Amino acid sequence: MDPETIIAIFNVIFYVFVFLFGVTIGSFLNVCILRIPKGESLITNNSHCMSCNTEIKRYDLIPIISWCLLRGKCRACGAKISPRYTIVEALTGIMFVICFAVFPYDTYGIYFALLALFMSGLIVLAFQDLDTQEMCVSVLIYTGIMAILTHILTLIRIDGSQLVTMPATLKECLIGMVSVSGVMLIIGFVITPVFYILFISQDHKDLRRLSRALKNEKDAKETKKLTKKIEKVKTKIKNNGPVFGFGMGDIVVMAAGGLMLGIKATVFAAVIAVMTGAVYAVIRKATADEEDDSSNAFAFGPFLIIGLAIAAYVGNAAVDGYINTMIK
Ligand SMILES: [Zn+2]
Structure with missing residues (x-):
């Protein structure tokens, strides 16, 4: 065999190893x-089955493989196991491979590893937000600490070369930290309250009006109708709460993203988030039940995180390319 083939084979084996390592981390992220x-x-x-509560045996906890072998069913009771665990594992594996491929060690030092650990936090936040419409404070703090740690490690030199070289400068990262999150803060705490007074407070007025009507209503059929209407307004109010603004989690995640990736990537991430979020909102509205008012509400965090994930790899190049095209 010629040396080039050997190097190619070695590379493939190495990437498979990186993927499997990522998958193992993904398995832990599921737990998180x-x-x-x-x-x-x-x-x-x-770990136990969500349906029958039987403890899952160690040999049934092999990432991806176990789920495929069991055809997505619990060994004990046959209940369906969500493919999401496998999706998270595969996603993390792919993310590790991309980090490793886009930021080679020769140029960026161990930045690929720190970015992969940072992105792992984002994966946890995205799925938590999907599940609960909230991001856990501890995980938000973790992503912030990873970004700060990465900057600190750039100061360390081994044999004259940096341990970590970041694709953005410290200045770009500091501006990135406040740029998008600052705009979101203004939207969240200035524009949203105004919006609330103009539009959402109408729902509260409706609720009071309907409640009064219900008190005075004697007819059983009408009472039933009114109760139903009240329930509807109540769910609307409940779902509207965080919808028109950003959660604090969204703002913190963009600040941490900015500190890790820099201004260009963060702005790029925000653009991607708004575009994908808008497409999703339209699809959701179009396919939703007409009766269902909750279709207005959805977590925006996952879209910000999708934006950051794409921006981490192509954000700088995309923004540079865009600016160059515009100036020409
Ligand atoms: Zn079961």
């Missing part, structure tokens, strides 16, 4: 997604 919001321990191994 499920247990952190409930305040359960991450270390004790007590």
Whole structure:
């Protein structure tokens, strides 16, 4: 065999190893997604079936493979196991491979590893937000710490070369930290309250009006109708709460993203988030039940995180390309 073939084979084996390592981390991320919001321990191994509560055997906990072998069903009771665990594992594996491929060690030092750990936090936040419409504070802090740690490690030099070289400068990262999150803060705390007074407060007025009507209503049929209407307005109010603004989690995640990736990537991420979020909102509205008012509400965090994930790899190049085309 010629040396080039050997190097190619070695590369493939190495990438497979990186993928499998990522998959293992993904398996741990699944545990984080499920247990952190409930305040359960991450270390004790007590994975159990969601339907029959049977403890899952160690040999049935092999990432991706076990799920495929069991054809997505619990060994004990045959209940369907969500493909999401496998999706999270595969996603993390692919993410690790991309980090490794886009930021080679020769140029960026161990940046690929720090970025992969940072992105792991984002994966947990995205799925937590999908499940609970909230991001856990501890995971938000983790992503912030990873970004700060990465900057600190750039100061370390081994044999004259940096341990970590970031694709953005410290200045770009500091501006990135406040740029998008600052705009979101203004939207969240200035524009949203105004919006609330103009539009959402109408629902509260409706609720009071309907409640008064219900008190005075004697007819059984009408009472039933009114109760139904009240329930509807109540769900609307409940769902509207965080919809028109950003959660604090969204703002923190964009600040941490900015500190890790820099201004260009963060702005790019925001653009992607708004575009994908808008497409999703339209699809959701179009396919939703006409009766269902809750179709207005959805978590925006996952879209910000999708934006950051894409921006981490292509954001700088895309923004540079865009600016160059515009100037020409
Ligand atoms: Zn079961």
